[in-house]
Amino acid sequence: MEQATIWVDAPPERVWKLISDPTRYGEWSLENQGGTWKSPPGPGAQFKGRNKRGLARWATTCTVTDYQAPSRFTFEVHESAMRWGYILEPRDGGTTVTEFAEQIGRPILSSRIALGSGVAGRDRVAIRMANIDATLAAVKKAAESRA
Template sequence: MIKLPSLGDEVSVWMDAPPAKVWDLVSDVTRIGEFSPETFEAKWTRGSTGPEVGAYFAGHVKRNGVGPTYWSPCKVTRCEPERLFEFSVGTDAITVNNWGYRLEPKDGGTLVTEYFRLEPSLPTRLYWTVLGALRGRTNRRGMQTTLERMKAVVEG
């Protein structure tokens, strides 16, 4: 039996801040440019003004920090204040992947986990089989960088 590579990953960082303070950063997509090494700005779209299930936004991305930029349409799919913020990336018809943040009170602070999960379609499975190891490393580094930058803000 062939073992397929996992279609996602996650990184966790403990922050010396309450979940409410961390929530303000992870759920305000307009601030992602301060933290992410690839998504350098984002804006609410389609009349959305803040985090809630069904809200739309677009992220302005420069893949691997180089090359051309593009806008990725996103939709908030899970929104539990101070606990969980997740969004899909893709079109209205096709979701390519999902990104999110889980917040867990721990040791007087918050354990923050950023994760991604590709949709298990044939094209994404083929993409991940060919480029998964490389893209996975880039995603892990990016998530670590994002969380460390958030940590500096909430602890600063």
């Protein structure tokens, strides 16, 4: 599992509104270009994600598995069999935000082929960590700018 934590000078409710809205992920991620809800937000909801890395472009189908405002937001990506999530904890007048990614199964065949080809990058662990770090820094900036 890859994960990183950052402290944000904003209340958990403000941070929750950001991280639980995949339509905004494109503002923060190095790879994700945003998402579109396919059903109303909540446990079991689905959204489509759009991603790019270099010349590679791909879409994903994601299902929300943990939706506990304002403390947890987790979703699973069907194609890659990855679980991504956020844990928010109040601390020192702000919020500690942990983002994580973990492999939960075997990716579908088309994902295995793409991953094996390196079209989306060879070191996916390093790429995920760079994405996590960039996303957390950008969420911090966005949440704190609304203070």
